[in-house]
Amino acid sequence: MALLASILVSFLGSSSAPTPLYAVYQQHWGFSPITTTVVFGVYAVAVLSSLLIFGRLSDQVGRRPVLVTALIVQALAMVAFITADSVGALLAGRVLQGLSAGAAVGAIGAGMLDIDARKGGFLNSFAPLMGTASGVLASGLIVQYLPAPTRLVYAVLLGVFVLQALAVLALKETVSRGPGALASMVPEFKLPRSARTPIAVAAPLMFAVWSLSGLYGALGPAITRTLLHSTSVLWxxxxxxxxxxxxxxxxVLLRRAxxxxxxxxxxxxxxxxxxITLLSIAWGxxxxxxxxxxxxxxxxxxVGFGSGFQGGIRLVVPRVESRERAGVLSLLYVVCYVGLGLPxxxxxxxxxxxxxxxxxSEEYGAAVIVLALAALTVLVLSGRRAERRQETSPFQENAVRVSEG
Known part of the structure; x- marks a missing residue:
C-alpha cells in the first residue's frame, strides 16, 4: 500500500514540478504565455490518450507489468527534461510524462483498493494532492536556492522512479491475469450498470474541481507576479x-464523512x-x-477540491467489482484531466x-462556478429521485422509471 501510494505521489509530483520553472523557461527561450498553457495542456492530452488506451489494461495483465512499464517511461521523461534545450524538447517530455501517468493511475488506484478498500479509497484521494503539493514545493525550493535549477529536480525524480521500478518487481500481484488484453486497449466508454448513476452525479463536480486546479496551475504564477510584483519562482x-x-x-478531515x-x-x-479569488484579482x-x-x-x-475529488471517488468506486476498478477509475481520471487541460x-x-x-481569470473563475452549480443541480435531482424510489412500492417504482425514461 505504501509503495503504491508513493508512486502516485511521485507521478503527480513530477507533473507539477515544471510549474515553478515555466518562468525560467520563458526567460531562457522567450516564449509567450500561450506557450506555457500549451505545455500545461499537452500533458493533459497525453494523459487522456493513455487513459483511454491503457486505462483498463491492468485489469487483464495485472497491476505489476503496467506499473513497471509506466515507471520506465516516466524515467525517460525525466531524461528528456534534463537534456531539454527548447520548447519542443519540453513538449516531448510532457508527452512522455502524460502517457506514463495515464497508464499508471488506474492500475495504482485499483491496486490500493485490491489491498484494502477503505484505506485505498482514502489514499486515491489524498496521494494525488500531496504529490501536487510536494512537486511544486520541492521544485520551487530547488530552483530558488540550489544549482542547476532546470535539471536538479528532474535528476532527483529520476532516481526516485528507478528505485520504485525495482521495488515494484518485488511486489505481489493483486489480480489474476485474464484474456482480452488487446481488446481492453480499444477505447470505449462502457460502464458497469451499477456505476452509471453515481458517475452522472460525480462527473460534473470532478470536472469543476480539476478545472480549478488548471486555473491555479496555468495562470497562478502570472497572477501572483502581477499582485506581488515579484519574479520569485517560490511565489x-x-x-x-x-x-x-x-x-x-x-x-483527511472529511475521510469519515x-x-x-x-x-x-x-x-x-x-x-x-x-x-474571493476573483474579487481579490478584480478589486485589489x-x-x-x-x-x-x-x-x-x-x-x-x-477544501472544495479535496472534498469533491474524494467524494466523487467514494461515490463511484465501491459500486464496481475488482476487475472493473482500473477501468472505472481511469474514466474518472479522463473527466478530471479534460477539466484540467482544456480550460x-x-x-x-x-x-x-x-x-x-x-x-x-474572471471568465475562467465564472466558468468554474457555473460548473459547480451544474453539479449541485445534478446532485439535488438525483437525491430527489432516490427519495421518490424509496417512498414507492416496487410496482410504483417501475412506473416511475418508465415515466422518467
Missing part, C-alpha cells in the same frame, strides 16, 4: 501549493473560494491585501488574444 508556485495542501487537509455530507461542502466552498490594489485575498480564496477553494489551454489563448490576464 509563482505558491497558489497551486496552497490549493493542494488545503485539498489534502480536507481529505458520508458523500451526502461531503459533496455539498465541496460545492459551497468551491464557489466561495473562487468568488495590487498590494499585500489583494495577494492575501487571492491565497485565502485558493485555500477555501482547496487551461483556452485560457492561454484568451490571455494573448482576448481580454488579458485579469479578464481571462
Amino acid at each position: 509563482g508556485g505558491l497558489p497551486l501549493l496552497v490549493l493542494a495542501l488545503s485539498a489534502g487537509l480536507a481529505v 458520508t458523500t451526502r455530507v461531503m459533496l455539498p461542502i465541496s460545492i459551497s466552498t468551491l464557489i466561495a473560494g473562487v468568488l 490594489d495590487g498590494g499585500a491585501s489583494s495577494a492575501i485575498g487571492f491565497f485565502v480564496g485558493a485555500a477555501i477553494s482547496g 487551461a489551454v483556452i485560457a492561454g489563448v484568451l490571455v494573448v488574444y482576448g481580454g488579458g490576464l485579469t479578464r481571462t
Whole structure:
C-alpha cells in the first residue's frame, strides 16, 4: 500500500514540478504565455490518450507489468527534461510524462483498493494532492536556492522512479491475469450498470474541481507576479501549493464523512473560494491585501477540491467489482484531466488574444462556478429521485422509471 501510494505521489509530483520553472523557461527561450498553457495542456492530452488506451489494461495483465512499464517511461521523461534545450524538447517530455501517468493511475488506484478498500479509497484521494503539493514545493525550493535549477529536480525524480521500478518487481500481484488484453486497449466508454448513476452525479463536480486546479496551475504564477510584483519562482508556485495542501487537509478531515455530507461542502466552498479569488484579482490594489485575498480564496477553494475529488471517488468506486476498478477509475481520471487541460489551454489563448490576464481569470473563475452549480443541480435531482424510489412500492417504482425514461 505504501509503495503504491508513493508512486502516485511521485507521478503527480513530477507533473507539477515544471510549474515553478515555466518562468525560467520563458526567460531562457522567450516564449509567450500561450506557450506555457500549451505545455500545461499537452500533458493533459497525453494523459487522456493513455487513459483511454491503457486505462483498463491492468485489469487483464495485472497491476505489476503496467506499473513497471509506466515507471520506465516516466524515467525517460525525466531524461528528456534534463537534456531539454527548447520548447519542443519540453513538449516531448510532457508527452512522455502524460502517457506514463495515464497508464499508471488506474492500475495504482485499483491496486490500493485490491489491498484494502477503505484505506485505498482514502489514499486515491489524498496521494494525488500531496504529490501536487510536494512537486511544486520541492521544485520551487530547488530552483530558488540550489544549482542547476532546470535539471536538479528532474535528476532527483529520476532516481526516485528507478528505485520504485525495482521495488515494484518485488511486489505481489493483486489480480489474476485474464484474456482480452488487446481488446481492453480499444477505447470505449462502457460502464458497469451499477456505476452509471453515481458517475452522472460525480462527473460534473470532478470536472469543476480539476478545472480549478488548471486555473491555479496555468495562470497562478502570472497572477501572483502581477499582485506581488515579484519574479520569485517560490511565489509563482505558491497558489497551486496552497490549493493542494488545503485539498489534502480536507481529505483527511472529511475521510469519515458520508458523500451526502461531503459533496455539498465541496460545492459551497468551491464557489466561495473562487468568488474571493476573483474579487481579490478584480478589486485589489495590487498590494499585500489583494495577494492575501487571492491565497485565502485558493485555500477555501482547496477544501472544495479535496472534498469533491474524494467524494466523487467514494461515490463511484465501491459500486464496481475488482476487475472493473482500473477501468472505472481511469474514466474518472479522463473527466478530471479534460477539466484540467482544456480550460487551461483556452485560457492561454484568451490571455494573448482576448481580454488579458485579469479578464481571462474572471471568465475562467465564472466558468468554474457555473460548473459547480451544474453539479449541485445534478446532485439535488438525483437525491430527489432516490427519495421518490424509496417512498414507492416496487410496482410504483417501475412506473416511475418508465415515466422518467
